[in-house]
Amino acid sequence: MAPPILKLDDITLTFGVTPLLNGANLQVEPGDRICLVGRNGSGKSTLMKIAAGLVEAQSGEVFRHPSSTIRYLEQAPDFNGYDTVQAYAEEGLGPGDDPYRVTYLLNHLGLTGQEDPKSLSGGEARRAALARVMAPEPDILMLDEPTNHLDLPTIEWLEDELQKSRSALVLISHDRRFLEKVSNSTVWLDRGTSRRLSRGFAHFEEWRDKVLEEEELEQHKLGKAIEREEHWMRYGVTARRKRNMRRVGELQAMRAQHRGHKGPQGSVQTTAVDARESGKLVIEADSITKSYGDRTIVAPFSLRVHRGDCIGLVGPNGAGKTTLLKMLTGQLQPDSGTVKLGTNLDIATLDQKREELNPNDTLAHYLTDGRGENLLVNGELKHVTGYMKDFLFQPEQARTPIRNLSGGERARLMLARILARPTNLLILDEPTNDLDIETLDLLQEVVAGFVGTVILVSHDRDFLDRTVTSTIAPANPDAPDGRWIEYAGGYSDMMAQRKGAAEEKRKAEKQEKAKSTSSSAASEDAPKAKGKLSFKQKFALENLPKEMEKAQIEIAKREEKMADPNLFTKDPTAFGKLADEMEKLRHKLVAMEEEWLELEMLREELEG
Numbered sequence: 001m002a003p004p005i006l007k008l009d010d011i012t013l014t015f016g017v018t019p020l021l022n023g024a025n026l027q028v029e030p031g032d033r034i035c036l037v038g039r040n041g042s043g044k045s046t047l048m049k050i051a052a053g054l055v056e057a058q059s060g061e062v063f064r065h066p067s068s069t070i071r072y073l074e075q076a077p078d079f080n081g082y083d084t085v086q087a088y089a090e091e092g093l094g095p096g097d098d099p100y101r102v103t104y105l106l107n108h109l110g111l112t113g114q115e116d117p118k119s120l121s122g123g124e125a126r127r128a129a130l131a132r133v134m135a136p137e138p139d140i141l142m143l144d145e146p147t148n149h150l151d152l153p154t155i156e157w158l159e160d161e162l163q164k165s166r167s168a169l170v171l172i173s174h175d176r177r178f179l180e181k182v183s184n185s186t187v188w189l190d191r192g193t194s195r196r197l198s199r200g201f202a203h204f205e206e207w208r209d210k211v212l213e214e215e216e217l218e219q220h221k222l223g224k225a226i227e228r229e230e231h232w233m234r235y236g237v238t239a240r241r242k243r244n245m246r247r248v249g250e251l252q253a254m255r256a257q258h259r260g261h262k263g264p265q266g267s268v269q270t271t272a273v274d275a276r277e278s279g280k281l282v283i284e285a286d287s288i289t290k291s292y293g294d295r296t297i298v299a300p301f302s303l304r305v306h307r308g309d310c311i312g313l314v315g316p317n318g319a320g321k322t323t324l325l326k327m328l329t330g331q332l333q334p335d336s337g338t339v340k341l342g343t344n345l346d347i348a349t350l351d352q353k354r355e356e357l358n359p360n361d362t363l364a365h366y367l368t369d370g371r372g373e374n375l376l377v378n379g380e381l382k383h384v385t386g387y388m389k390d391f392l393f394q395p396e397q398a399r400t401p402i403r404n405l406s407g408g409e410r411a412r413l414m415l416a417r418i419l420a421r422p423t424n425l426l427i428l429d430e431p432t433n434d435l436d437i438e439t440l441d442l443l444q445e446v447v448a449g450f451v452g453t454v455i456l457v458s459h460d461r462d463f464l465d466r467t468v469t470s471t472i473a474p475a476n477p478d479a480p481d482g483r484w485i486e487y488a489g490g491y492s493d494m495m496a497q498r499k500g501a502a503e504e505k506r507k508a509e510k511q512e513k514a515k516s517t518s519s520s521a522a523s524e525d526a527p528k529a530k531g532k533l534s535f536k537q538k539f540a541l542e543n544l545p546k547e548m549e550k551a552q553i554e555i556a557k558r559e560e561k562m563a564d565p566n567l568f569t570k571d572p573t574a575f576g577k578l579a580d581e582m583e584k585l586r587h588k589l590v591a592m593e594e595e596w597l598e599l600e601m602l603r604e605e606l607e608g
Contacts, residue, residue, distance in 0.1 A: 002029050002030050003029070005028055005030060005064070005068045005140060005168065006026070006027070006063065006064050006065070006070070006168075007026070007028075007061075007063040008024070008025055008027070008047070008057075008060065008061070009025055009063075010023050010024075010059070010061065011023070011026075011050060011057045011060035011062075012024075012060055013043070013050070013058050014058060020043045020046060020192065021046065021047060021050075022191075022193060023192065024043070024047055024060075024189060024193055024194040025194050025196075026051055026194065028168050029168065030139070032169065032170075033168070033169045033171070033182055033183045034168075034169065034170045034171065034184075034185045034186070034187055035171045035173070035182070035185070035187070035200070036171065036172050036187050036189065037186060037187070037188055037189070037201070038188060038189035038190055040408030040412070040434075040435075040436040040439070041408070042189045042190065042191075043189055043192070044144075045075075045144050047189060048142050048170060048172065049072070050062065051070075052142055053070070054072065065139075068139040068140060069136065069138040069139050070142065071092065071132075071133035071136060071141055071142065072133065072142040073130060073133050073142065073143045073144055074129050075144060075145070076125075077126075077128065077129040077132075079117030079118065079125075084114055084115065084117070085106065085111055085112075085113050085114070085117055085120070085128045085131075086102065086103075088117055088128060088132060089102045089105070089106060089113070089128060089131040089132040090102050090135075092132035092135055092136055093135055093136050094136050097135065097136045097137075101136075101137070105135055106131045108154070108157055109128075109130060109131055109154060110124075110154065110317065111127055115128075122149060123148075123149030123150070123317065126146075126148060127150070130146060130158075134161070134165075137165065137166055137167055138167055139167060139168060140168045140169075140170065141162075141165065143169065143170070143171050143172070144172045145172055145174070146158065147173055147178055147459070148433055148434070149317075149433075150459065151315065151316040151319075151459055152315075152316070152459050152461065152491075153316055153477065154316075154317075155178060155459060158178075159178060159182055162182050163181070163182060169183075171183065174432055174433075174435050174436065174437065174440055174460075175462070176460075176462040177461045179200070179201035180200060180201050180202045183200040184199070185197065185198055185199065186200065186203075195211065205437075276346065276424065277307070277344065278307055278343065278344045278346075278425065278452060278453065279307070279345075280307050280342070281304065281305075281307075281342050282305045282306060282307055282309070282342040283303065283305035283328055283329075283340070283341060283342065284303075284340045285301065285302055285303045285304075285327070285328055285337065285340075286302050286337055286338050287301070287302055287336065287337040287338075288300070288327055288334035288337035289301070289334055289335045289336045289337055290323055290324075290327060291482075296481060297320035297324075297482055298320060298324055298327065298334070298482050299481070299482035299484075301324070301337075301483075305328070305453060305455070306453075307342075307424075307452070307453055308452070308453060309453050309454075309469055309470070310448075310450070310453070310454040310456070310467055310470075311456070311468060311469070311471070311486075312457075312458060312472070312490070313456070313457045314457075314459070314464065314472070314473045314491065314494075315477060316480060319477075321457045322457065324484065325429065325455060327339060329341075329347065329425075329427055344424070345424065345425050346421075346422050346423045348418045348427070349418075349428075350411075350414055350426075350427070350429065350431050357402050357410060357414065358402065359401065359402050359403035360401055360402070361401070361402050362398065362399050362400060362401060362402070363388060363393060363399075363402065363413060364384045364385075364388075364398040366402060366417065367387065367413075367416060367417055367420065375420055384398060387416070387420065390416070391412050391415070391416040392412070393409075393412075393413075393416075407433070407434035408435055408439070411433065411434045411439075412435070415431075415443065423452065424451075424452035424453065425453050425454075426450060426452065426453070426456075427455055427456075428447075428454065428455070428456035428457070429457045430459070431456060431458065432460045440463065443463075444463060444466050444467055447467045454468075456468070461491045461492070464490045465491055465492050465493075466490070467490070469488075470486050470488055471486070471487045471490060471491060471494045472484055472485070472486050473485060473494060533599070533602065533606065537599055540595065540596075541599045541603060544592050544599075545596065547592055548592050548593060551585050551588055551589040552589065554585055555582055555585050555589070558581060558585070559582065561578055562575065562578050562582070
C-alpha cells in the first residue's frame with residue numbers, strides 16, 4: 001500500500017456549542033477517488049477546507065506530504081487583479097506546468113478566456129475556477145460541488161476528464177450518477193465522525209443502511225443490559241460491598257453511554273399539500289417560436305401537457321430551457337404561435353437562483369409570510385417551529401436570518417414553503433442544486449407521488465430517470481438551432497432513442513449511398529453497351545442463379561449435419577464451425593439475390 005499523501009486524524013472543530021467535527025479522519029493515497037458524503041451541515045466542506053489548509057482545526061493532526069500539491073475548488077472565486085479569465089486560470093499553474101492545459105480546459109468548459117472576470121455569471125465563475133484548479137494536474141484535487149451550474153454535456157465531459165486524471169480526488173457532490181462514475185472510495189461524515197468504505201458511491205446507500213441498523217441493534221442491546229442491571233440492583237441477592245459498588249459504577253457508565261448516544265439526523269417528513277384538481281389539459285402550445293436577434297431559441301414547437309404528466313427539460317446551457325419553460329407557463333409571450341393554460345391551475349415555482357429569498361427575512365417570517373406563528377398545512381394548523389422540524393430545522397433557527405443559511409438549507413427552506421401551499425402545477429428550475437442525498441430522495445418521492453403536474457429543468461440524470469414521464473431536449477444538442485423534440489421516458493430513455501434514431505439514419509444513408517453507387521455504375525456501363533448490359537453485368541446475370549443454387553445446396557448439407565442431436569455433445573467445436581460456415585453462406589446468398597434482382601430490373605428497363 002502506498003503511503004498517504006494527506007492524512008487527517010481525530011479532527012475536532014466546534015462552532016458555538018455543538019461540535020461540528022468530533023474525531024473525524026480522512027486519508028488520501030495516490031490513485032484515490034474519494035467522495036465525501038453526509039447531510040447538509042454535517043461539515044463536509046469544512047473538513048475539505050481543513051485538508052486544503054484553508055481552515056484551522058481546534059485539535060487533531062494534519063499531515064500533508066511536503067512535495068505534494070493540492071488544489072481546492074473555490075465556491076466564490078476572487079478575481080481581483082485579473083483582467084481576463086485566461087489570466088486568472090493561468091495563475092494556478094506551477095513551474096513546468098503546460099499553459100495549453102488552461103486553453104484546453106476553458107474551451108471545453110464553454111469559455112474563451114478573454115471574458116472580463118467582473119461580468120461573469122455564477123456558473124461562468126465556477127467554470128473558470130474549475131479550469132484554474134484542474135490545469136496544473138495537482139497531486140490532490142479537491143472539488144466541492146463541481147457540477148453545479150454545468151450542463152449535461154459538460155458534466156459528462158468532466159467525468160471523462162477526471163477518470164483520466166492522474167490526480168487523487170476528493171469530491172463533494174449531490175449528483176449520484178457523477179459520483180458513481182468517478183469515485184472508488186467513500187467517506188461518510190455523520191454526527192461529527194467519519195466512516196470509510198473502500199468502494200465507490202454506488203455501494204454507499206446499502207452500506208449506510210446496514211451501519212445504521214447495526215447501530216440501532218447495539219443501542220437496543222445496551223438498553224436491555226441496563227434493564228437487567230437495574231433489576232439486579234433492586235432484587236438481586238446482596239453481595240460484598242466492593243462487588244456492589246463496581247456494578248453500580250458499570251450501570252452508571254451504561255446509562256451515560258445510552259443517554260449520550262446521538263442518533264442519526266432524521267429524514268425530512270412531508271408530502272405536497274392537496275389542491276383542487278386542475279383541468280385535464282394543463283398546457284397546450286401550438287407552433288410557438290422565440291428569437292433574440294438573429295438567434296432562434298425556439299423554432300415552431302407544439303406540446304400538450306395533461307394532468308399528471310411530469311416533463312423534464314434538458315439541454316446545454318444557453319439552449320433556451322428557461323425561455324421555453326417561461327413560455328409554456330405564460331410568463332413570456334412567444335413571437336408567434338399560442339399557449340393556452342388549463343383551468344383551475346395553482347402554480348408553485350422553485351427557482352434555481354433562489355431570487356425569491358430575502359436574505360434579511362427570518363425563517364419563521366418567510367414560511368408564514370409574516371402572518372403570525374402558525375401556518376395551515378393540508379387543513380391542519382401547525383406552529384411554524386413544528387413544521388420546521390419536518391425539514392430538519394431546529395426550533396432555535398426560527399429567528400435566524402436567511403443570509404446565515406447554507407445553499408442546501410436555503411433550497412430546503414424554499415421546498416418547505418412550496419409544499420405548505422396548495423398547488424397542482426409544480427415548476428422546478430434546477431431543484432437539485434445544493435441538496436444533500438437524503439433531501440434529494442424526499443424531492444424525488446414528492447415529485448413521483450405528486451397527483452398534479454410537474455415541469456422541471458434539471459441536469460441531474462439520476463433525478464430525471466427516477467421522476468419524469470417524458471423529456472424535452474434540443475434536436476441538435478451539439479449546436480442548438482431552436483428545434484426541440486419530446487422523448488418518452490427519462491434521460492436514459494432519451495439517450496437510447498437518440499442512439500436508435502442515429503443508427504437508423506446511418507443505415508438509411510448507407511443504403512442510399514449503395515443505391516446511388518449502383519445507379520451510377522449502371523449509367524456508366526449503359527452508354528458503352530449502347531442501351532445494353534455490359535459484358536460483366538451480363539455474365540453476372542447468367543451465372544448468379546447457378547452460384548445461388550450452389551450456396552443453397554451447401555447450406556442444406558450443413559443443416560443436415562447440425563440436425564444430428566448428438567453432434568453438439570460429441571464435438572462442440574465441429575458444431576460451432578458448421579454454424580459459422582452456414583451463417584456466412586446465408587449472408588453470401590442474400591447478397592447474390594440482391595445483386596441478381598438489381599441486374600434483372602436494369603435489364604428489363606434497358607430492353608424497354
